[in-house]
Amino acid sequence: MPRPVVAAITEHIALEANIGGYDAADAARSDIERGYDDLAKLVGADARNIAVVANATAGFIQAVSSFDFSPGDVIVTSRCDYTSNQIQYLALHERLGVNIVHADDLPDGGVDPDAVRRAVERAGRDRCKLVAISWIPTNSGLVQDVAGVGAVCEALEVPYLVDACQAVGQVEIDVANLRCDYLSATARKFLRGPRGIGFMYASDRALARGDYPLFVDMRGARWTAADHFELEPTARRYEDSEFPYALVLGQGAAARYALDVGIDVASRRAWELAARLRNRLDAIPGVRVLDRGATRCAIVTASVDGVDARELVKHLTAQDINTVSSLREFGQYDFSDKGVETAIRLSPHYYNTEGEVDAAVKAVASFVGH
Numbered sequence: 001m002p003r004p005v006v007a008a009i010t011e012h013i014a015l016e017a018n019i020g021g022y023d024a025a026d027a028a029r030s031d032i033e034r035g036y037d038d039l040a041k042l043v044g045a046d047a048r049n050i051a052v053v054a055n056a057t058a059g060f061i062q063a064v065s066s067f068d069f070s071p072g073d074v075i076v077t078s079r080c081d082y083t084s085n086q087i088q089y090l091a092l093h094e095r096l097g098v099n100i101v102h103a104d105d106l107p108d109g110g111v112d113p114d115a116v117r118r119a120v121e122r123a124g125r126d127r128c129k130l131v132a133i134s135w136i137p138t139n140s141g142l143v144q145d146v147a148g149v150g151a152v153c154e155a156l157e158v159p160y161l162v163d164a165c166q167a168v169g170q171v172e173i174d175v176a177n178l179r180c181d182y183l184s185a186t187a188r189k190f191l192r193g194p195r196g197i198g199f200m201y202a203s204d205r206a207l208a209r210g211d212y213p214l215f216v217d218m219r220g221a222r223w224t225a226a227d228h229f230e231l232e233p234t235a236r237r238y239e240d241s242e243f244p245y246a247l248v249l250g251q252g253a254a255a256r257y258a259l260d261v262g263i264d265v266a267s268r269r270a271w272e273l274a275a276r277l278r279n280r281l282d283a284i285p286g287v288r289v290l291d292r293g294a295t296r297c298a299i300v301t302a303s304v305d306g307v308d309a310r311e312l313v314k315h316l317t318a319q320d321i322n323t324v325s326s327l328r329e330f331g332q333y334d335f336s337d338k339g340v341e342t343a344i345r346l347s348p349h350y351y352n353t354e355g356e357v358d359a360a361v362k363a364v365a366s367f368v369g370h
Contacts, residue, residue: 001192001254008253009194012246025245032245035252039199042191042255042263043164043183044174049207051200051238052248056165057084059184059200060132062238063161064088065214066182066206067129071097074123078103078111079333080142081134082163086332099123102333106145109292113148120156130159136166139331139343141274141291141299143171150179159206165189165198170270170298170349172263181206187247190270190298190349193254197247202235212237266350270298273348273357280361286368290338301326301343304368309342315367316344321360 008031016024025032036047043050053059075089079102092098101123104115111133120128131153135146146162153160161182164173169190175183183201187193202211212220212231220237221229231237258266277300282289286305304312309325316323326343328335335341344364348357 001194001250002257004257005193005250005253009246009250012249016246021245025243028245028249031249031252035248035255038252038255038259041259042168042173043185043201044176045201048234049175049201049203051202051235052243052251053184053198053200053238054196054240055198056163056184056186057082059182059198059238060085060161060163061088062200062213063182063184063202064092064130064132066211067159069096069098069129072099072127073097074099074101074119074128076101076103076116076119076123076128076131076158078133078144079105079337080110080137080140080144080331081132082138082165083330085132085134085163098129106294108294110142110144110294111149113145113152116149117152117156120152120158125156125158128156128158130161132161132163134163134165135171136164136297136299137331137334138166139326139334139345140293140301141278141296142293143167143295143297144293147177147179150177154179166297166299169258169263170267172267175201175203181211187251187254190266190347191251191254191258192349194247194250196244197251199251200235200238202238207233207235207237217241261350267298269350270348270352271296273352273354274298274300276354277346277348277357277361280358281364284361284365284368287364290340290343298348300346300348302346302364303338303340303343304364307368309344312344312364312367316360316363319363321363323360 036050039050040047089100101119103119106112159181162180164183164185168185181203186198188195217240219239219241221231224230278289281302288303290301313325323346326345328341
């Protein structure tokens with residue numbers, strides 16, 4: 001996290017310690033509201049369309065829960081979706097009889113918008129309740145054509161949900177161009193905010209439809225009579241009444257910091273470093289870069305012949321090189337297609353240097369004996 005983000009969090013915690021949580025939230029009200037404006041700017045929306053949620057997955061779940069699924073209903077998704085999302089789909093299948101359809105990929109990787117169209121048409125508009133796509137999966141540097149899928153969904157009048165957890169902060173986002181009903185995101189990762197907080201976008205179309213989460217909270221609605229409640233008119237109908245306001249303020253500060261840097265500047269720099277990393281890793285015998293797709297982002301994944309990637313992560317961690325491993329369970333379809341069980345994931349950002357990228361490559365090469 002950059003220093004202004006840390007300051008926003010720690011200063012509010014100190015204020016809570018001094019005057020208590022309720023009074024501290026009241027004192028910070030203008031900064032809290034400003035955060036909605038800045039988050040909205042990140043995705044090209046209005047503040048009324050932004051809800052603060054616990055994390056990207058929580059926002060995704062809130063959006064999915066807006067739909068009343070019945071046995072035989074269909075959700076169309078991609079073969080390279082986030083593992084938690086895939087588990088939730090399977091749970092919906094087991095508990096409610098919802099059918100999950102994985103649209104085919106393009107030849108070079110990434111969901112084919114025409115395959116989404118065919119899947120929706122086969123299911124029937126009355127049965128296909130939702131199309132949901134992860135823009136960038138956690139297990140690959142793939143950037144999926146979510147705008148192309150959005151055009152299909154708009155034409156077929158099917159609700160559309162985008163998981164932008166790995167996209168926000170490294171990709172310029174315009175929800176009007178995506179044509180999505182919902183978008184979920186996190187404060188951390190490329191946005192450089194705190195853990196344990198995120199946000200979601202709910203379109204005017206979704207709000208006008210009367211969508212709301214299955215378990216709506218007292219912040220999202222008012223109990224107006226013994227047998228009646230009234231929804232909050234904005235996207236805040238997706239929020240909970242209890243907030244970690246220090247993290248809310250940290251997320252707002254992260255949004256402002258990203259806007260000041262410029263998402264276009266951050267993206268260009270991070271993607272250049274990732275391309276450098278891929279090229280150099282690919283030149284090491286025994287190392288295979290796994291990222292596919294016409295567009296690849298600042299997540300770089302690779303496997304080493306005969307090596308569990310978790311051992312390579314330990315080797316790099318000992319040299320203060322920050323990486324993580326990715327496992328088959330994070331992307332069953334993707335890893336099966338690639339024939340790997342584990343992969344290493346490296347994610348350079350705009351503050352990294354060419355020298356740091358080259359040092360990481362050198363450390364990988366030393367591990368494999370080259």
